[in-house]
Amino acid sequence: MPIQAICRIGDLIRILQRGTLGDAVTVTRDKNKITVTSDGPLSKRYLKYLTKKYLKKHNVRDWLRVIASNKDRRVYEPRYFNIAENEGEEED
Structure with missing residues (x-):
């Protein structure tokens, strides 16, 4: 199942651009990938x-x-969580 069926990437980009990160940050999209470019320092932790x-x-x-x-x-x-790995660990 494609990620677009569950999550709207465009909405996420709008939320990041709409004042949350300010004008110093540019957010672009290429298929499922999101590129974040900032003029100054940007915390990866805050973005996540x-x-x-x-x-x-x-x-x-x-x-x-x-x-x-x-x-x-x-x-x-x-990306999707890899559920198959988690199920295998629980069986041990």
């Missing part, structure tokens, strides 16, 4: 807090998480 708050508000925090890309730390991508 805002995205978790959005996911919790829309009741999808239990299924999705936002991770930073390995190559470029300014790129964030929503």
